[in-house]
Amino acid sequence: MGWTDLLAWNPPGWGSPIFRGVITTLQISFCAYALGLLIGLLGARGKLSGGKLTKRLLEGYTTIVRSVPELLLIVILFYTGTQGFNSLLAAFGLGPVRINGFVAAVAVLGVVQGAYSTEVLRGAIKAIPVGQIEAARAYGMSPFLMFRRITLPAMLPYAIPGLSNLWLTATKGSALISVVGYVELTKITQQAAGGTKWYFTFYTTAAVLYLVISLISLQGFGMLDRYVRRGQPKVG
Template structure:
């Protein structure tokens, strides 16, 4: 048993350094996709609420597609389809084929999926803002851009945070889907370690524990952020 647990240490020949590096890759995927998702979600929500008919149609089509198609299928389509497209372009210009890295594909696909869900969270939060406050800002002479950043955004941010927190936790777990295209994130590395040592249960439990710790830390930090965002709101 002690020999088994030494495998997850940081001694020579142990898998601790590889698992630590894989955890960093998992966080890179999650943070990158979350940032992409927030930006896309906010833009899409604004397009749904304030855009013209064409923008609203595009926004609704985007959210429908990326909420309907399984993320695993999207990852496979983007990875292999994107690889074929890029190599076709390279071949057309007389260049050799290239290998498409899994990390940017993971960030792009998961970001697009998160953006589709985040757009509905932002849309609901924006619609929850009291119209009287925006009307008062208009009467004061503020532009629509200033109203959004100084009135709407500070009010909607705490309202959207709960939904975005759930998206973040789900995103950490969804990052494991990238293992299907061979990216050395946490689950893929745990599977490699299990295959090399025949200690599958040990390494999968280790990966599960790391995901759990990441979630606990994330929940704590998000609670601090929520308190900060609500600091100016009246307490009931």
């Protein structure tokens, strides 16, 4: 069997399962990234203008998550999450349920992403000249309006490079989800490679697919970067 047969769309080729793996990987990465951004936005806000306790807690969260290996965090969070959820159900007299693998994967990766997003967004918001925020306040803008009209567009040029890196980390980090058994690109590749013993072919295919995702994402973020910097003087 040549590699064209192995990667054919229909069984015994693995084309269609691998394609579904790519889609799942993208879905997990995208949802985890979005969750991470949400946590990051709240976290950055808390770190910049929260009370003493909020700041302490957020500092602990970002420091611990960023200094413990991702793989270990994923395994610990996955185990804690599924165990905790089932013991919560048991406390209400309900039997254990199987946790939806997708939701668990997104939650776990999202919590990890959130710590990095918090730092990226905090830095970006802090880089906005104070005068702009004060001017917005002086106009009597509500906090939400101020965020939408001033803070968000003003911080994006500072945040995009960091957010671009984070998205690449999310897509590559989603490969680690295969360890807790959820079937995405890496897991399906493992199954294909193990089943057919064509290890080189399948793992190289997966590598190429991840590379394509990375390269297209880089192009996309490059365009986004140029868009959010429109109207800014060119540097260098």
